[in-house]
Amino acid sequence: MNEEIAFWILSAIAVLGALVAVRKRNLIHGVFALLVFFAGLSGLFLLLLAEFIAAVQVLVYIGAVGVLLLFAIMLTERVAGDDNRRMTSRGWRWGLVMAAAVFVVLLLRPIQKWPSPEPPQPIKPSVEELGKKLMNPYVVTLEVLALLLTAALIGAVTAAQGVRMPKEEDSQE
Amino acid sequence: MSLELLIDILIATVPLMLIFATLFAFTTWLERKALARIQNRIGPNKVGIPCTRIGLFGLGQPAADGIKMIFKENIVPRGADRLFHLLAPILALIPSMLVLCFLPLDFPWLNEDSVKAFLLDGAVIFFFAITGLNTLAVFMAGWASRNKYSLLGGMRAVAQMVSYEIPLVLSAVIVVMMVGSLNAGEIAGVQTGGNWFVFSPWGFAAFVIFFIAALAETNRSPFDLPEAESEIIAGYFTEYSGFKFALFFLAEYIAMFAISGLAVTLFLGGGDGPGLAVAPWLSAVWFLAKIFGFIAVMIWLRGTLPRLRVDQLMGFAWKFMLPISILNIFVAGFAWHAEQLGNRYITVITWVISLAVLYGAACGLNQLNRGKVRPREYKYAE
Numbered sequence: 001m002n003e004e005i006a007f008w009i010l011s012a013i014a015v016l017g018a019l020v021a022v023r024k025r026n027l028i029h030g031v032f033a034l035l036v037f038f039a040g041l042s043g044l045f046l047l048l049l050a051e052f053i054a055a056v057q058v059l060v061y062i063g064a065v066g067v068l069l070l071f072a073i074m075l076t077e078r079v080a081g082d083d084n085r086r087m088t089s090r091g092w093r094w095g096l097v098m099a100a101a102v103f104v105v106l107l108l109r110p111i112q113k114w115p116s117p118e119p120p121q122p123i124k125p126s127v128e129e130l131g132k133k134l135m136n137p138y139v140v141t142l143e144v145l146a147l148l149l150t151a152a153l154i155g156a157v158t159a160a161q162g163v164r165m166p167k168e169e170d171s172q173e
Numbered sequence: 174m175s176l177e178l179l180i181d182i183l184i185a186t187v188p189l190m191l192i193f194a195t196l197f198a199f200t201t202w203l204e205r206k207a208l209a210r211i212q213n214r215i216g217p218n219k220v221g222i223p224c225t226r227i228g229l230f231g232l233g234q235p236a237a238d239g240i241k242m243i244f245k246e247n248i249v250p251r252g253a254d255r256l257f258h259l260l261a262p263i264l265a266l267i268p269s270m271l272v273l274c275f276l277p278l279d280f281p282w283l284n285e286d287s288v289k290a291f292l293l294d295g296a297v298i299f300f301f302a303i304t305g306l307n308t309l310a311v312f313m314a315g316w317a318s319r320n321k322y323s324l325l326g327g328m329r330a331v332a333q334m335v336s337y338e339i340p341l342v343l344s345a346v347i348v349v350m351m352v353g354s355l356n357a358g359e360i361a362g363v364q365t366g367g368n369w370f371v372f373s374p375w376g377f378a379a380f381v382i383f384f385i386a387a388l389a390e391t392n393r394s395p396f397d398l399p400e401a402e403s404e405i406i407a408g409y410f411t412e413y414s415g416f417k418f419a420l421f422f423l424a425e426y427i428a429m430f431a432i433s434g435l436a437v438t439l440f441l442g443g444g445d446g447p448g449l450a451v452a453p454w455l456s457a458v459w460f461l462a463k464i465f466g467f468i469a470v471m472i473w474l475r476g477t478l479p480r481l482r483v484d485q486l487m488g489f490a491w492k493f494m495l496p497i498s499i500l501n502i503f504v505a506g507f508a509w510h511a512e513q514l515g516n517r518y519i520t521v522i523t524w525v526i527s528l529a530v531l532y533g534a535a536c537g538l539n540q541l542n543r544g545k546v547r548p549r550e551y552k553y554a555e
Contacts, residue, residue, distance in 0.1 A: 028316055032257075035309065055298040063305030067335055070312055074328055127294040127355055 006047055014040030027073050035066045052127045178288075185288040188280060189273045196461075197426045198235035204472045206231070211476035245415035250319060253412065257317035262413065262420035265310035268303045269428040275300045276434040277361040277443050278461075281454040291357040298355055300435055301342055304390070307428060308334040311392075311399065311409050314421070318412035326408025329483065330399035333389055336487060337396075340494035341386035344379040347505045348439045351376075361443025369442040374528040375505040380440040382498050384467075387432040389490070391425065394475035401480060433467035434460070492542050500534050 017037030024030040038061040045054035134142050202217065209216025217231035249258055274290040275297070283289065290296065308331055315327020348370050352360050370376035389396035400408035410421050437443060441463050444456030481489070504527045511523040 028257075032309075032313070051293060052295050052298065055295055055302045059298065059302035059305060062309070063302060063338075067305075067308055067312075067331060070309075071331060071335070074331070 003047060007044070010040050010043040010047065013037075014044065028070070031066060031069045031073065034069075035062050038062050038066070052130055181288045184282065185290070186274060188282070189278070190270060192461075193270075193273060193427055193430055194423070196430065197423055198239070200426055200468055201238070201422075202232060202234050203468075204475075205234070207469075207472045208476050211473075239419070242419035243416055247415040247417065248412075250412050252319040254317040254319065257313050258412075259417075261310050261314035261317055262417045262424070264313060265307060265424035266420050266427070268306040268310070269424045269431055272300050272303050272431045273427070273434070275357055276431070276460070277358045277438055278434075279444055279453075279456045281457070289358065292359075293356065295355045296357040297345060297349060297360070297435075297439075300357070300431075301338075301345070304428070304432070305334075305338065307390075307424070310424070314413065315409035318409070320412050322405040322407075323409050323411045325405050326399045326401075326411070329405075330392065330409060333392075333396065333398060333486060333490075336490035337386045337389035337494070340382050340490065340498045341390060343495075343498040343502060344382040344386065345435075345439055346502055347375060347379045350502070350505060351509060357438050357443075361438050361445070364442035365445050365449075367442070367445070369440060369445070371440040373508075374524055374531055375501055375508055376440060378497070378501050378531045379505075380436070382494055382501070383436055383440065384470075386494065387436060388471065388474070389486075391429045391432055393429065393471050395478040395480050396486065397480060398483060398486060429468065429471065430464055433464045433471075436467060437463040488542060493538050496538060497531070497534055501531065504530055 014037050017033050017035075017040055020033035021030050021037060024033060038057060042054045042057040042062075045051075045057055206216040217234040220231055220233035220237045221227045221229035222233065249255060275293075277291040290299075293299065311330040311334070312327045315323045315325075315330070318324075348360060349355055351370065352363050354360060364370060371380045388394075392399050398404075398408075400410070405411075410418060413421060437460060444460040446455065446459035446462075448455050449459075508523050508527055511519050
């Protein structure tokens with residue numbers, strides 16, 4: 001009962017946040033509404049006892065992605081927030097179709113009452129279990145991901161530095 | 174929700190809020206007094222018991238300040254975003270209050286069945302996740318005021334906090350690696366009996382990195398660029414007055430307590446100290462005393478060090494703190510494996526080698542980062 005009430009409250013927060021994020025014309029308001037959506041999602045993870053994922057959701061999405069978005073907006077001319085340009089994206093019909101398709105696919109299983117592909121095993125959703133899983137069966141995946149991210153990081157730094165002309169360097173000094 | 178659970182939650186949370194709010198009031202007085210002594214002044218010494226001439230060394234000053242703050246006019250600039258202007262101080266206070274419950278403070282009134290958030294698997298991750306929200310509040314305040322100085326302060330704060338969060342987390346990783354747990358209670362428990370992490374080369378290096386990054390995270394001097402008075406008035410809270418300003422002030426100090434508390438948990442053994450076998454309630458006292466040690470050092474640094482420049486601040490985070498904290502993780506990993514062997518000689522050799530590596534790396538990075546500074550040329554003087 002308690003969980004159900006909490007679920008509905010958190011879902012309402014998440015859905016409202018997502019709606020405001022899409023509808024707001026003010027960019028900064030939009031970003032903060034998106035962060036409200038992330039917070040609601042993290043609450044839903046907590047409700048599923050996935051505390052690690054909830055914490056990472058806050059850490060990565062609110063703490064990093066949100067700040068990154070604000071950072072990017074700060075560097076544009078629209079940091080003041082007031083923007084009355086009308087923007088209509090041409091592809092919104094396709095977006096609607098895609099959204100409906102994803103929704104239907106997600107609903108297929110409960111509607112058709114398909115048996116789940118493998119019987120759910122009782123697992124302890126703990127940080128310790130997660131760590132053991134990451135270090136034992138999925139260690140190669142983890143390492144590949146880490147390598148990919150490092151490559152992306154180095155690439156970003158290189159791209160940000162740009163190509164330096166030797167002549168310019170001389171004139172600076 | 175059952176009544177017992179509600180009472181348990183209240184027992185776990187209300188004392189934290191009361192104790193740390195009281196400590197905040199005391200700390201503001203302590204800071205003003207200490208800074209005054211450093212600058213050869215007396216500091217607040219008038220406000221004591223009302224309607225008498227008893228001064229009590231000015232201990233009534235925080236209460237007087239609080240009353241003044243509440244009754245001050247609340248001014249919102251005409252161009253400001255009213256909703257965000259109101260929300261920002263609240264958003265600043267909530268995360269700093271929330272993370273207090275992840276500190277392993279074993280109060281005597283907590284028993285086996287009490288709600289203890291610090292025993293959560295992942296308490297340390299939660300701590301970092303929720304502390305990160307402070308950045309958003311600062312940006313919100315700077316942006317909502319619609320004032321160029323506020324916005325500049327907000328931008329500086331975001332850049333600074335994002336940069337220093339990385340060495341902060343990376344230095345905490347070492348302790349997590351050594352203990353093999355993210356549970357704050359367990360991390361403090363491993364260090365009982367003087368077995369603190371600060372007493373090892375890698376632990377000490379991590380502790381210093383953590384402390385410097387914590388100073389930057391809480392916008393304390395010498396990293397108080399977001400509120401540099403001489404450059405941008407008061408930074409992100411230029412347009413705040415009255416009680417909203419007081420909330421920012423409170424949030425900043427509570428965040429200081431919280432991050433010092435985490436440093437105590439990770440490196441200084443939590444509530445560990447002499448006399449625990451006789452009186453277990455001393456644990457909370459030791460914990461708070463260690464936090465106050467940190468606060469005292471922070472006040473001391475504020476009275477002593479000049480403020481950094483923006484390029485120095487960023488260069489220090491990315492070119493010095495980040496490489497050395499990553500190197501420290503490797504050193505700690507090798508040291509952990511060496512200590513698993515259980516041989517005393519190998520342990521000693523590991524200590525010497527890791528000390529040499531860390532010291533050499535620090536010196537080398539210092540040399541690398543030293544700008545090409547030529548001796549000053551005097552044109553009009555000899």
